[in-house]
Amino acid sequence: MVKADKTTNYYAMSPQDYAGLIHKNITKTYKKSSQSEINDINDEARHLAGSFNINDRVEKLAEKDVFITPKDHKPNFNDSPHMQTN
Numbered sequence: 001m002v003k004a005d006k007t008t009n010y011y012a013m014s015p016q017d018y019a020g021l022i023h024k025n026i027t028k029t030y031k032k033s034s035q036s037e038i039n040d041i042n043d044e045a046r047h048l049a050g051s052f053n054i055n056d057r058v059e060k061l062a063e064k065d066v067f068i069t070p071k072d073h074k075p076n077f078n079d080s081p082h083m084q085t086n
Contacts, residue, residue: 005069021068038063 001010002018013021042060049055 002068002070005071009070011070018068022066025068026066 002013003010038061045058045060046055049058
């Protein structure tokens, strides 16, 4: 079951369809990164935060799972469903 974007609706979807939609929506905007790039970004952020004495208020880059929400409030949703990747 997938929760809609701005409504209280839920939509039934197979796990394979859900994974395919996530992959399609992510790869049209983002590219895959390596763990070393993430570590480099966190190291640079730690260095910058230390130079401004705000390292007690800055968090490292969050790694979290993505999910999609159907945008069922858009026109023609039944003909061409739009998805939002979060």
